[in-house]
Amino acid sequence: MEQYDRLYRLYSEFDTERLRDHQAFVDLFPPLDSRVALQHWQEVSDALAEQRAEIVEAFTTDAPRSLATRPDVAAITEEAGQVYADIAAKASRDQAFTALDLLRTYERPVNVLVLDVDETLRSAGSTDNEIPREVLHLLTEFHEAGVPIVICTGQTLENVKGFLIQGLGSELVHSGTCSIVYESGNGVFTPGHGADSKQLLYEDLDDTVIAIFEGVRSRVFSDAAPETRRGCHLQGNEFNVTIKPNAATGSERARALIDDALVHQLDVLGAVAADQLDGDLDLDPVVAGEWARATYAAADPEIRGVLESRDAVPDRDLGNAPPALASLFERIDVAYYEADAAELTSRELTKPDGVDAAYDVLGIDDPFALVMGDSKTDLRVMQWAATEDAGIAAAPEHASPDVLEHVRSTDELVFDRGHAADTLRVAYALNRLAELEAE
Template sequence: MQLHDRLYTLYDEFDTESLRAHQEFVDLAPPVDSPVALQYWESASDELAAHKDEIRAAFPAHDAFADVAARATRDQAFTALDLYGKYGRAVNVLVLDVDETLRSAGSTDNEIPRATLHLLTEFHEAGVPIVICTGQTLENVKGFLSQGLGNELVHSGRLSVVYEAGTGVFTPGHGADTKRLLYEDLGDDVRGVFDDVRSRVHTAAPEDIRRGCHLQGNEFNVTLKPNYETGSERARGLIDSALVHLLGLLADCVGADPAAVRAYYADADPEIAAVVAASSAAVGDADALGEAAAETLSRIDVGYYEGDAAEIASRELNKVVGVQAALDVLGVADPFALVMGDSKSDLRVMEHVDDHDSGIAAAPEHASTRVLEHVATTDELVFDAGAADEILRTAWALAQFA
């Protein structure tokens, strides 16, 4: 009988839903100093072990089935089996965005759910390194990681943080390599562009942008965010205007025709092209850029996130560069990564692992359009908002099959 057929039998003939309920209770409700609570936990633990033994006895040639059924639904298990058939290997490193990926403002109150945190500890205990890849500052990330995952895991030597979207990499427990500042090699000419744009981004902006947007970012990133509900009509209009404003400032900084700069970035990104076309701003010919301006712009990325943000960032400081540095410190020589994220900065990492056959990608259902298009054309690993554990369970099942 084929493995797929045996898996069908497993989920058809055994109460896997109860098995997963017992596993979740044992995982997330450890024994406490209460005789009643301890009794409940011990009873659930005994029942869990009995369920697993029953499955192992029914499938002696497939010892992994019990652990797969204890954590993965039927759909997750079959997706994992398909991934194993396609790639023939397990995920050996997790590359994870935080905001709107591991946690969601709308569905998890900006907290990483306990089920997700527990699964991360399970991967860690199985020897799988974790790379947290975020636009947040290092201090913000260190705080919630220590609280959620515990200092022992954070300082185990198998966790790395790519922070501020690639500005630096923090990998506790690696001596001189614990902190790598990736911006140290960035040229003064590019730094000068960010300094200039940041100094004028509000003072030179139209009144609606001055009043309706706030500034985020660092020395190598300038981001305008709306002061209104993300995704609302008002926020969308503001961010569209902010994008055109940033392109104009970039043109001033590099001494180029604003219409040519708009054309340069519109040619590279259809979403930017649509915003510029809908505005009253003229679009010229990107070939009209001077050689010096074109060289500088080739090192500066413009990001547009509908109703959420417009930004400029250094192409030399991005999540791909940060992840590669993290993997180097962690000693992952032959990565097969699970990359989870929702934004275009995450998309670059997804495209990188796809181009190099070194991983798979997953995204929440509310991710940016281009991210969802990439995921749809690879392995269709889309999960509900705030439910990153859905994909982690699939990756766990993949590991058991492998």
């Protein structure tokens, strides 16, 4: 019987929704120190075991009668029955059939997870900015199945490491199969690998680029208007320059603060760049700031929209921009995250660079990743994986338009805000179905 027919039978003959409810309760709500709670947990656990046993029996006896007495066939089909029970307990009908479609398309399982955090695994709008327990539990299941986890984020290392240890446990984070690509690819931290555990990729950039980042970091607040100095702060990055609002992320107040900060950050970038080129270019810092604003407005519609709202788009023809200055701007990226951050990063170091370095440390020679993210920096990883035929991409429904366009044009793995678990369940089912194909 084909896999499609088996899945159809699984979801039509068994109450899989009730099974998933019981599995979620047992997984996420361990017995408490209460006789009543323990009794209820045990009742649900017993019901779960009974439901799973019915599926195992049904699919174990699915072998041809002429082979049913052979011990080797019995063992294989019983294992298959366990796989179908696992799939039904974790994935909905739609998720299981999506997994089967992916298996038919790519003919291989996911062997590494590459995951953004903010607005992907967790969401300020629907998960109180916490990674949901079901997501954390699914990640531990992938870990136990031997699938490495690469957290790929723009956040600082210490921040990411802290909440990962809190959510996943120190043992998993320090297992040697978990890597953190932080500050959008500037550094990689993979505990348990000796001298290779921490790689500071930004140290390999040339002196001019490093000096620009140091200059912007030192001047961005000292030269800022009082409102920006009081209302914003610098994220504690090792290299990137990230301005964050003191107001609640996503609020109107945060939006106004970050919009003003973005304009100021571009002006400071231009001025610092002009200082670095002083020996080659006699350029007024204010004019250099205008060239910076014109450059990044032309490159990014969101940035242009912010500058237009502040009447800060200069009347500059980029065709007349000083070549040395234009060349320098080509090496530096400015990212705008609405009501969240204005960030300076190096275009010579991106998330794909960090992920590639993480793969090297983890020993992943032939990756096929599930890449999950919401921003343009995540899009670079998705496109890199697609170009290398090394993964599939998924994004939340509120991701940036370019990300959604890429995801919908590939495998259409778009999930609701705060529901990253839905896509992880698809990947789980994909991997379990791949086990059956390998038998």
